Amino acid sequence: MFAFRSSVARAAVVRPATILKSAAIARSFSAVSKVSALNPNVPRIAVTSGLKSFSSQRFYSVLNHAEAKAYKYEDIKNIVAAPSESTLLVDVREPAEFAEGHIPGAVNVPFKSSPGAFGLSAEEFQESFGFAKPEKETELVFYCLGGVRSTAAEELADSFGYAKRGNYAGSYEDWVSHENAAKA
Known part of the structure; x- marks a missing residue:
């Protein structure tokens, strides 16, 4: 068994059958996070798995970089x-x-x-x-x-x-x- 730690909640036990589901959610979260990082109009993303709720918020500003x-x-x-x-x-x-x-x-x-x-x-x-x-x-x-x-x-x-x-x-x-x- 694997332990999953969150700063918000105590450690939860994850069963092997749940790992694939969690990995798919993590990949989706990662892809959506990249989209929000590229698009300043997407300020917040929340993805919920059966175990935890993850959220990501952008804490930086997007610079307008003129091409050289x-x-x-x-x-x-x-x-x-x-x-x-x-x-x-x-x-x-x-x-x-x-x-x-x-x-x-x-x-x-x-x-x-x-x-x-x-x-x-x-x-x-x-x-x-x-x-x-x-x-x-x-x-x-x-x-x-x-x-x-x-x-x-x-x-x-x-x-x-x-x-x-x-x-x-x-x-x-x-x-x-x-x-x-x-x-x-």
Whole structure:
């Protein structure tokens, strides 16, 4: 026999024949919970089995995350060829990685060691990174080595009010690969 514990009630005994029924209910509850988590209009779910009543309530808010523009090598090549004050290439790798090589014209704002950089005041940002904090209207195009950190940095920049964001998912590895192919 198995014991089922609930924070609301004392332990109940579950017979093997009931396990299949309980498992099916648990799967249904899980599926319905996922739907409510995705749909802010479904604030509460209750599922009742023969033994216990389970309820789930969402205790978080849903953020409106604007999608970032996806950049490819050709797009980045155009930015490098014709720099603009309205677009800024942001390398989110650590300073040692940046020093080993980076896309021309990019600035270094390391995500791992400075994840809240775009939430700093203009003075703190200037002091930390050696250049002026980008205006909220500036499009920030993030890249890293392979696309993982750039995606996280781009999403975090959204939470700091930067609506114009791009992500070069191929990142520096893709850049180097294309640049080396062009030289060959």
